[in-house]
Amino acid sequence: MYAKEIRKMTDEQILDAIEDQKEALFNLRFQEASGQLEDVNALKRTRRDIARLKTILRERQLAAQRVSEEGKK
Incomplete structure (x- = not known):
């Protein structure tokens, strides 16, 4: 899996992919x-x-955190 492909995914899809990969690693x-x-x-x-x-x-x-901190200033 390439980083380009991952960056196109939503956060939920990434979390699902992590769970799938963890299961694959276990197997x-x-x-x-x-x-x-x-x-x-x-x-x-x-x-x-x-x-x-x-x-x-x-x-x-981290990017979302930075944006929210900048908005508070």
Whole structure:
């Protein structure tokens, strides 16, 4: 998942995507523990996707906070 794609998403869609990725990460970890995981890079990609989603969501929160603080001045 690219940052450009994530930036086009709404906050609700990002939160849903985070939950989906967390579930996928859980399943990948389970497969790894049982020795059934074929694509070991999937764990790394999924962790990075979660981080990317959370980063963009936090950027939006900080931007909204800055706007509200500027409005109070």
